[in-house]
Amino acid sequence: MILALILTPARAEQVRKAVKEHGEVVFDQTGKMDSPGIRNAFQSAARVGADTLIVDIDAGPGPDLAAALRGYRIARPYVRIILLAPGRQPGDAAVATLVGLGVYDIIDGPVEADWGDLVTQALASVPATYAQAARWHIIRGLSGEEQVKEKVVIEQRPMGVVTIAVTGAAPGLGCTHTALAISAFLARQGHNVALVEDSQELVMLDYLNVIGAGDGRVEGARRIKGFDVFPGDITGLTEERGTGFIFDRVLPALREGNYQYVVRDLGFVDSTRIREALRSNLAVLVASAARWRWGDLVKVENLSSFRLALVAPGGREAKEVQKIPEVKAYVIPYQPDPFNIPGESHAELLQPVLPRSRQEKKLFWVRFRVAAATSKRPSA
Template sequence: MFGIVSANLDGLIQEAIGEPPIFQSDGSSIRDELDAAARAAIRTLVIDLDCLAEDEGLMALRSYRRRRPHTRIILLGINRVPGDSVLARCVSLGIYDVVNIETDGKDEEQVRSLILSSLQRQLAQPAATYADAARWDIYDSPFSRVNKTVKSIGTEGANIKSVVIKERLIGTPVIVITSATKGSGCTYAAIQLAQLLQNFGKVACLELQHGDSAGSLPLLTTEHVEGVFQVKGMPHIDFAYVKRTTDVTKQKKYDWIVVDAGYWKDRSDDTIDEWERATVGCVTVAPSPWGYFEYLKQMDSISRHRQDWILLLQHPSAGQEKKIKQDMAEYCLPIYSLPYQPEVFSLSDETAGVLQSAFHQTLPQSVAKKRITFRFPWWRSS
């Protein structure tokens, strides 16, 4: 099921799709049009970049992505170049499918043929990744993940742009967990998830440093800890308190990386960087009215850096879970409820089942489920 947003190229787009779209608009009232599109079950939405030229269009697109995070969006542009602010801001929203047509030296018929063939090729391919869109992600956008340096050379002061993609952890799933409210259990969730993942390989469970404040992970051992450490009974999990994941992953190969990013309000540039480039983002929420209200206040700033995340509710009541799921239904975010479990090193079957459901798209599909239980008399969960 397809949707089209274009004023002048809609006929060509429909020809490339090969079937009538279930949604079509000309972009003249982009906010209302994308609001209407969000209410339709569109699998792939093709948008002419000319419809997003104004800030209103980009704001509408951001709202659409938040409500429909799993819809594939393909951007169609004519003669766009790296540094284009609209494209850079689209990439910052996690939209990586870009079809750019260069018209220099081509007549109208050649351009039409090129648009048609390029769109058909893009539609036939799997959804693009950040690596495919990195060339468009330049610091014209405030949320860009590419460093740009500009220097002048020669007598005419010609500007030379040197684009360097930030280091990314290619091939290793990275799950970043942040909390929308203090005490809503992102450290707890990270440790529980790490216990599940140790069934599937070597795990790094990392806590990001926030200034000079003391972290929670070093409290897991009675020994003085610097760098990577392990907890008795967990040989497949390395714990560490770091500024960046690369502080540890440069030294050792891991199959899984779980990052405790802490309270979202205390985020640093490093926190944002880890959140943006993670394979999966996760937000823990206290289900009390106050805790949920705090999450709602954080949603806008969270969504500026990532459009999709998993919501983990910390042992809500049945009424709290029902109300939050109803309230969040329009955003299409997956929501899971973790059961009450006071011992952080005791992974129950119930908790393991919830985590396997929450991260089923990331976990191996053919590995048998196992129950892992650890108890330490000296540990008291807070």
């Protein structure tokens, strides 16, 4: 078997050891690549005659990786492509796009899994078919058994990097939980996302170490569930803990990572954090809908500038908060695991900064219609 590899540093060593017993590696590209980098990697891989290509979905930005793989598929239509999709779940937009390009061997699992063992199992199995990959595929244009007419859809995307600030009306309301959930939701939509921990209580580094999070797209970042995390205790910045915000100090890394969305976990509100939140494209305030906690909202300056995320409120309580003048409140269902919250609630909460689609209206050529009508007139 002749193999080609396009991998991230987090899984490269495990995969290399696993493939030694299955054949010869004729192309090996490892790294967190930008748009030109991932395109060049696939173009180089297409120049060698491999039987199997193993690709890590985190090796490059989702849309750019899909475009590069499309070119590879045209050049090498019969190569078996095995996709490593750590932390991804069925319905993931990036994976669905690749399935549409004929990538059916999809290896999923937690980031901390033994990827060498998973690759060994895949290579020892017969190539997968669409029937096995169908659970990952989002089919647009079908409604039940009835096929609808194809529509031309144009996405209107926010310009530049979008910053979303998440802060709590009081300690302990779930600011970090909500920031993680928002980041995971955006990553599932195929966006490049970074989460920056600017909370008063720095807990992210311990959490990342416990779950064995891999390396991120840039130095200092860790990767979970398809997005990067910059923990507050990031190496080299701990001596300044408690002074300023890490966001300002990781700006060069954020630019290098070409992130489309940056989510800031600001902790619970104070005057400084309110100012930071209002610097963002979208300010989210995590609050309780309980009447006895309404005093938390009264203390927040410029409350009308925030979108309230009410985490698991009672139905009546949520409606009462939503009646408050100039307050935009949205209900987030209770879910202990921030990565399993239904996307509909976050889509509504984040609507102002999400890509919007509009149907392109079909053009009617008046001149042609007039000419055609004229040609049908009987001659005098």
